[in-house]
Structures are given as C-alpha cells and as structure tokens.
Amino acid sequence: MCIDILQSVAKGIGKESYRRAVLEILGDPRLSFTEAKPLIELCQAPAAPRKHHFFTDAVSGGYRARDDWYLSHDYAVVAELARRGAPDELIRVVSEAHGLAPFSTLEGLIVHLADSADARFGEFIQGALLSKLRDVEKEGCSVYKALDELVKKKGLKTAVQLMLQSIDKLAEEAKKLCKLQTE
Secondary structure (H helix, E strand, O other), X not given: OHHHHHHHHHXXXXXXXXXXXXXXXXXXXXXXXXXXXXXXXXXXXXXXXXXXXXXXXXXXXXXXOOOOOOOOHHHXXXXXXXXOXXXXXXXXXXXXXXXXXXXXXXXXHHHHHHHHHHHHHHHHHHHHHXXXXXXXXXHOOOHHHHHHXXXXXXXXXXXXXXXXXXXXXXXXXXXXXXXXHHO
16 A cells, blocks of 8 residues: 555656656665565655654564665665666755765755655654653553554554643553554
8 A cells, every 4th residue: 555655656756767767666666786685565664763754664663774784775775776777867866865965956955855854853753752652661562662553543643633632642542552462
C-alpha cells in the first residue's frame, strides 16, 4: 500500500526523466551496487532514527544502523541514482538536498528546506509525545513501541491531539495498544 501511494505521487512528477528514475527505484527499491540486502521493507523503514516519519518502523520502534553498508543513505541514494542512469540534474538535487553539494539549483534548496522543516517538526512531536508516555514503561512496554503503536493505529494527528488535550488519555490509549501487542 505504501509503495502504491509513493508511486501515485511519483507519477505526478512533471519532468519525464525524473519521473522515470523515481518510479524505477520505487519499483525495485534496492541498492544494485552492493551485495547488502535490506533488513526490512522500504515501507517499514523510518526516514531517520528520530525526526522524520520515525513512527513507520515496524522493527520495535527504531532505526538500526547497517554495518554491512559502507555508505550512509544519502550517499547510497546518490550512488544508486547514478548507477541507474538518472539525469545529472536529479542527482544534483538529491546531493544538494542532503547537504553533500553546495546549492546550485532552486529545487535542491527547496527539497533541503522541506526536509529540514519535516525533520524539526518530527523531532519536536516525537520528543513531546515520548516525554508524555514515559509511564508506559512501568507497564512493561517500551515507550518507543507504545508511540509506534499509537501512531499506527490512531494516526499522528490523533496522538498529538490527545497529547494536547489530556496526558492521561494519551497514556491510557498507548497502554491499551501496548497491552494488545503483548497479548
């Protein structure tokens, strides 16, 4: 389902060569220049250990560093785009978005700023929710797992609304979901 959503969004990319490159990677999301195999599916992987979309990782609430990959994700994506023959302009934008190259394109700056805003927002929301859910650990549930389950089942918007309305309701909901996971 996640791949379908991403592909649907990618189909809206105006520049045909960019659209083709993105759809190719979404159709076969692996690194072709290494023997390393993914530990989890693309749609289970968070964008980062914290911050962006931290709540999508089904692997007990956290990012796992890969010691069998010699490149971080930003370099790996640039290398994979180059390997698959993506347009130079797209490779440049991705490089700029991750801070690997100085800005020379408006698109690189826009993607970089959007990525930074998303990361900061995610970091703030995650930190606020985690601090409010510390008591679930007394119930024998990881605070990260409780947050993952809450966001997966109820959605991020509901989790944030609960946090703003009532800490007790937020914790109660997280504990219920955590108990369902352990049963």
